[in-house]
Amino acid sequence: MATTGKQLFTTLEEDGTLTVAIEEVSFPDPTGKQVLVKMEAAPINPSDLAILVGGADLENAEYSEGKFVAKMPEQVNKGSKARHGMKLPAGNEGAGTVIAAGDDAEAQALMGQRVSCVPGNAYSQYCIADAGMCLPLGDHSAEEGASAFVNPMTALGFVENAKMDGQEAILHTVGASNLGQMLTRICQEDGIGLVNIVRKSDQVDLLKDIGATHVVNSSDDDFMDQLTSAIDATGAFYGYDPVGGGKLVDTAFQAMERVAVSRMTDYSRYGSNQPKRMFIYGRLDTGATILTPGYGFGWTLSGWLLFPFLQSVGQDVMGRMRQRVRDNLTTTFASHYKERVNLEEMLTKDALMDYSAMKTGEKYLVTPWS
């Protein structure tokens, strides 16, 4: 007998009309390694917002119970051709209780347990999830386990990737985010140097309180000097940026080059030979990335995404990373939420305008049964 429940869907039509709505749907019985999870808590991450609202005009949208209809800007709509007319689920990750399982032993072993999972349709009362990607939460609450995948594995991934590349220090351009706080704790535990960039003095305090050594405030007049000193002290010629648009990456490269040039004994018209590496792992700013000349040719900038990275490292490394998350869920990998909303509440104008601003430290949690 099929289970029925509410699920969120997002649909972009060719004319740029975006419809996001809660529908009553039926969920199939799980087979093989699948489990059926009754979802109890799912975070709204920046990576979810891209599919949920994109750049849609939320101010002038039409709102009704469990639904909104908005216009997508023409440029964004043109770039979204591939999803035109498709009704898509949303919500990368969440936590809930396994209420049915496929025949496979791995799935059966999870029956009745609370798990963290990565179903891709977590804004839903039920989800089909892959048992291999489920993390049993033991006595932890759903809220404690809701964000056990995307941010923890990304933060751990940064450190794994840095180690693989022979680095002993990392620069992070949005230090005070949930992810940034996790990264701060991981780097302390692993003895990796970390330079955190933040935008406000209370964010400096927040990170210093959890033990960060190098926190530089981009609102300060001497920001560039602070950043240069911190890079010099740590050797962080390698960093991660979730903003994407604008000049933040450029600023990081400039500061790195300034340190490298200060260490050179001879002048070179080509700049330093010090390799400088940055990764863009998000698009909090959807504007263009601006790279100015002035730091020579010894730099590399890449996009970075969690799933391709996990595929590249393989099962063993990924298993070790997940175990570490599970063992430290309420300490190293603790997340904090500003608000809890159910599926209908998450589609009200007030909630949407608030969480789509993606302000640091103001994450929402969706609780589909509240």
Added chain:
Amino acid sequence: MATTGKQLFTTLEEDGTLTVAIEEVSFPDPTGKQVLVKMEAAPINPSDLAILVGGADLENAEYSEGKFVAKMPEQVNKGSKARHGMKLPAGNEGAGTVIAAGDDAEAQALMGQRVSCVPGNAYSQYCIADAGMCLPLGDHSAEEGASAFVNPMTALGFVENAKMDGQEAILHTVGASNLGQMLTRICQEDGIGLVNIVRKSDQVDLLKDIGATHVVNSSDDDFMDQLTSAIDATGAFYGYDPVGGGKLVDTAFQAMERVAVSRMTDYSRYGSNQPKRMFIYGRLDTGATILTPGYGFGWTLSGWLLFPFLQSVGQDVMGRMRQRVRDNLTTTFASHYKERVNLEEMLTKDALMDYSAMKTGEKYLVTPWS
């Protein structure tokens, strides 16, 4: 007894005054593996222009016999702190005859021979060069051997690097340059696919005449479709760009992603997983590099410079590359020049305004004894 002769020097003062002048200097006797080369021909490459004139205001400079004094724009001057007050030579490469040699056998073996060399002060009547970097030219003229290093080794380097990265095709954004023509011939010889971007229809003809298959013209209305088709046909998700500023790299990534998405069976909010790789190896446009969103996170952009690349591949590979250049100097690696100027003539306003425009196919050759 010291040899005396004319040499060009470029000096940037802290206040932004750039002085480029010919001086009479004395050259020391070569020792060890050094040789003294009487320089006969040296090309003016874009990489030389950065140190020679930078972004100086050549229109309003003061010109006198063998000298000009110009103002550097404030932004460029600020970024050039490391060279303030330094009197620097210029001219990466050239060809001439060895008239004295150090005691080392490698140096002695070159006595009396015409060689191509990479002294870094090739705009000079004499140069001290490292015997290990000299390429004996046999019966070739100095003009034939003048550009035997920078462009040939760079073009070969692109192909070597692509092969090392498992690529079977390359995109080159300035196809009709001397370097682009070499790359076209190398790719044919090595069976590597090549997509050439050019800006004019006569450049399409030029490259087709030397056997290029995929030449796309950025001035055509259907440029983006041409580019996409050529990438699809060759699999060139890997390319090199000497322009740097503006949106050329962005356009390449967009076209690559368009091909990758057309090959996908499922929609992904993150774009394709197809790795897309571009290298910036010059700054013909000194404006900012603009990277728009729209091609996901599966891309990497790096600076690329010849000398660090050669260091990374080691002596054996470099030796093999140099041998190939020597064996094919007047065919695969032939360069063409628009004008020949002596040291005084290269500092006249007419010459400077012309060669500093770096127009495709309009390279100058400096002949210090003419």
